[in-house]
Amino acid sequence: MSALTTVWKKEFRDAIRDKRSVFAAMSYAFFGPMLMAVAFFFLISQLTDQADVGIEIEGKEYAPQLVEFLNENGIVEKQGGWSENETPIILRLPESWSTKIADAEPVEVELNADWSSQKQQTDIKRVEKAVQAYSSQIASYRLILRGVDPRVVQPIQLQKQDVATKGSKAALIMGSVLVFIILSVFWSGMNVAIDISAGERERNSLEFLLSQPLSTWNIVTGKALTASTFSLFGAALSLIIIPIIFAYVPLHEIGMNVNFSVGMMLLMFVLLVPLALFATALQLFVSFRAKNFKEAQTYISFLLIIPMAASFGVEFARLKNPILYYLPLTGQHQAFLSLIRGESINVMGTVISGIATFVAALLLIKYIARLLKSEKIVFGL
Amino acid sequence: MINVDKLSKTFKSVQALNALSFQAKDGEITGLLGPNGAGKTTCLRIIYGLLQADEGKAEIEGVDANVNPMGARKNLGIFPDKFGLYERLTVREQVAYFAELHGLSGSAQKEAVSQVIKKLDIEELADRRTGGFSQGQRMKVALAQALVHSPKHLILDEPSRGLDVMSTRILRDVLREQRAQGTCILFSSHVMQEVAALCDRVVVMASGKVAAEGTPEELCQMTGEEQLEDAFVKIIGTDEGIAA
Numbered sequence: 179m180s181a182l183t184t185v186w187k188k189e190f191r192d193a194i195r196d197k198r199s200v201f202a203a204m205s206y207a208f209f210g211p212m213l214m215a216v217a218f219f220f221l222i223s224q225l226t227d228q229a230d231v232g233i234e235i236e237g238k239e240y241a242p243q244l245v246e247f248l249n250e251n252g253i254v255e256k257q258g259g260w261s262e263n264e265t266p267i268i269l270r271l272p273e274s275w276s277t278k279i280a281d282a283e284p285v286e287v288e289l290n291a292d293w294s295s296q297k298q299q300t301d302i303k304r305v306e307k308a309v310q311a312y313s314s315q316i317a318s319y320r321l322i323l324r325g326v327d328p329r330v331v332q333p334i335q336l337q338k339q340d341v342a343t344k345g346s347k348a349a350l351i352m353g354s355v356l357v358f359i360i361l362s363v364f365w366s367g368m369n370v371a372i373d374i375s376a377g378e379r380e381r382n383s384l385e386f387l388l389s390q391p392l393s394t395w396n397i398v399t400g401k402a403l404t405a406s407t408f409s410l411f412g413a414a415l416s417l418i419i420i421p422i423i424f425a426y427v428p429l430h431e432i433g434m435n436v437n438f439s440v441g442m443m444l445l446m447f448v449l450l451v452p453l454a455l456f457a458t459a460l461q462l463f464v465s466f467r468a469k470n471f472k473e474a475q476t477y478i479s480f481l482l483i484i485p486m487a488a489s490f491g492v493e494f495a496r497l498k499n500p501i502l503y504y505l506p507l508t509g510q511h512q513a514f515l516s517l518i519r520g521e522s523i524n525v526m527g528t529v530i531s532g533i534a535t536f537v538a539a540l541l542l543i544k545y546i547a548r549l550l551k552s553e554k555i556v557f558g559l
Numbered sequence: 560m561i562n563v564d565k566l567s568k569t570f571k572s573v574q575a576l577n578a579l580s581f582q583a584k585d586g587e588i589t590g591l592l593g594p595n596g597a598g599k600t601t602c603l604r605i606i607y608g609l610l611q612a613d614e615g616k617a618e619i620e621g622v623d624a625n626v627n628p629m630g631a632r633k634n635l636g637i638f639p640d641k642f643g644l645y646e647r648l649t650v651r652e653q654v655a656y657f658a659e660l661h662g663l664s665g666s667a668q669k670e671a672v673s674q675v676i677k678k679l680d681i682e683e684l685a686d687r688r689t690g691g692f693s694q695g696q697r698m699k700v701a702l703a704q705a706l707v708h709s710p711k712h713l714i715l716d717e718p719s720r721g722l723d724v725m726s727t728r729i730l731r732d733v734l735r736e737q738r739a740q741g742t743c744i745l746f747s748s749h750v751m752q753e754v755a756a757l758c759d760r761v762v763v764m765a766s767g768k769v770a771a772e773g774t775p776e777e778l779c780q781m782t783g784e785e786q787l788e789d790a791f792v793k794i795i796g797t798d799e800g801i802a803a
Contacts, residue, residue, distance in 0.1 A: 181660055184656065184659045184660055185660075188645075188648075188652075188656045191648065191652070192645055192647050192648060195647040195648075196647060378643075381643035381644075381645075381646070382641035382642065382643030383642075383643035383644065383645060384643075385609065385639045385640065385641055386637065386639045386642060386643070386701075386704070388609060389607045389608070389609055389632060389637045389639065390632060390657065390660045390661070391628075391629045391630075391632040391633045391660065391661060391662075392629070392660055393629065553609065553610050553611065556609065557609075557610075
């Protein structure tokens with residue numbers, strides 16, 4: 179049995195007994211998607227739900243059907259008075275309503291409001307629209323009664339779809355989901371990575387381990403594999419939980435349709451494997467240089483900014499440079515973007531970025547192994 | 560045999576070792592005696608290859624740990640300056656880990672682990688996790704880790720510090736037993752009684768150099784003192800940093 183697997187096995191057994199490490203790996207996967215789902219839930223309901231408009235209706239006893247129609251469309255009798263910076267919106271219905279409707283004569287309905295008021299404009303427009311809608315409804319009935327197809331007087335139907343705002347919100351939602359998945363490999367193995375490097379030093383067991391007849395390469399690789407195992411466990415958990423939770427978020431209400439297929443999730447997991455190794459190598463690099471657990475924790479939280487900046491930065495700066503497909507981190511991010519949009523992925527770029535990530539991780543491990551031969555690093559001289 | 564030849568080591572402006580030379584023979588217990596800060600730990604760390612010597616060499620059975628650390632450590636048991644235990648592992652798991660790192664596997668490994676646990680009389684602790692162990696219990700686990708692969712050489716850095724009488728006696732018995740098996744034992748200490756009781760040869764160190772060398776009796780004769788402690792004080796010229 180090689181020394182590498184010996185170290186891996188021992189570190190894994192050690193780490194899995196550390197409740198803090200296991201909890202850290204799982205909590206991110208469990209609570210992260212839940213928090214995100216709750217945030218999206220509110221975002222979506224804010225986007226789609228419109229509060230009722232309160233107005234004053236004078237003479238509502240003359241036209242109960244109209245009032246009912248308005249209520250159905252979210253226009254209701256104002257409860258309480260108007261505030262100082264509001265001008266009352268008043269809809270006046272005439273006494274002659276029912277007789278004029280019966281005689282098919284135009285009814286004059288008065289809408290009293292301040293059109294220059296920015297704040298109330300949408301409210302006023304909604305009242306106008308509702309009244310017009312009721313008007314055309316009556317028109318349709320009248321035409322039908324006279325044997326005329328009401329569509330004759332509606333030559334053009336304008337379909338309004340507000341893609342601009344919803345589209346950008348959708349991008350925001352999916353963007354944060356992707357960043358979340360990528361961050362999961364950085365987050366879930368973090369505690370283990372600190373514990374087996376800075377923790378080992380703090381517990382004074384590093385010197386003895388380094389005096390054993392095995393190369394520092396085997397030590398570092400064994401430790402990196404342990405932390406990667408944890409980070410992949412967290413990533414897998416996130417990938418499983420995200421589709422389950424997102425099934426309950428009404429994404430279709432903002433015109434989004436994301437299909438988390440099993441194949442896609444598996445592909446994402448595969449793409450995350452080299453990234454997990456890279457993430458833990460980075461964390462080991464930082465925390466082997468720290469004197470104790472706390473110091474390492476501080477440094478590593480700064481390290482978390484790198485993946486966040488890389489993925490959010492690309493996302494919001496709308497960077498479109500072909501090199502992004504080939505680099506570590508951004509390569510995986512681009513592949514995820516394509517996957518979630520249902521586009522075909524850049525196979526060449528994805529493979530190259532995967533290999534680049536793997537090579538970068540190995541080089542980093544090699545460098546840490548060299549650091550551990552240096553008495554400056556080991557004894558902090 | 561451990562052969563230390565003109566070792567020199569400087570940390571920034573402090574000269575820790577200054578052309579230090581001595582030998583530790585097989586089947587003998589060699590004590591490295593010196594006040595705090597004499598360079599004992601530095602010397603031992605160079606011998607097992609954690610520190611690089613500026614000049615000179617330290618060889619274990621002819622292998623220099625600065626050149627070939629893997630080869631030098633194969634036949635070496637170490638009880639380091641700081642012995643942290645893996646508190647989430649049981650004693651058996653922990654000792655087995657280091658046995659495995661020394662290439663023992665399967666039934667040979669199990670056998671070696673049980674034997675060393677029996678030898679140190681820690682069978683009732685064997686399947687407990689080491690978190691919360693007393694100083695004496697921790698020392699025994701660290702000693703078990705150092706001995707599990709039956710090394711030909713044993714290096715101990717102040718093994719008796721913080722131990723009660725019972726634990727110290729167990730430590731001495733184990734070291735004598737190892738000596739009887741022909742093991743080359745080198746240990747550092749600043750505790751006079753221990754050195755007098757245990758060592759075949761004493762190397763007295765002061766400021767990175769050998770101040771005197773010989774059996775405890777020889778050292779007393781050399782200085783014309785009855786007690787090793789007095790001899791020691793005379794040799795290094797001060798009683799600073801020495802515990803009786």
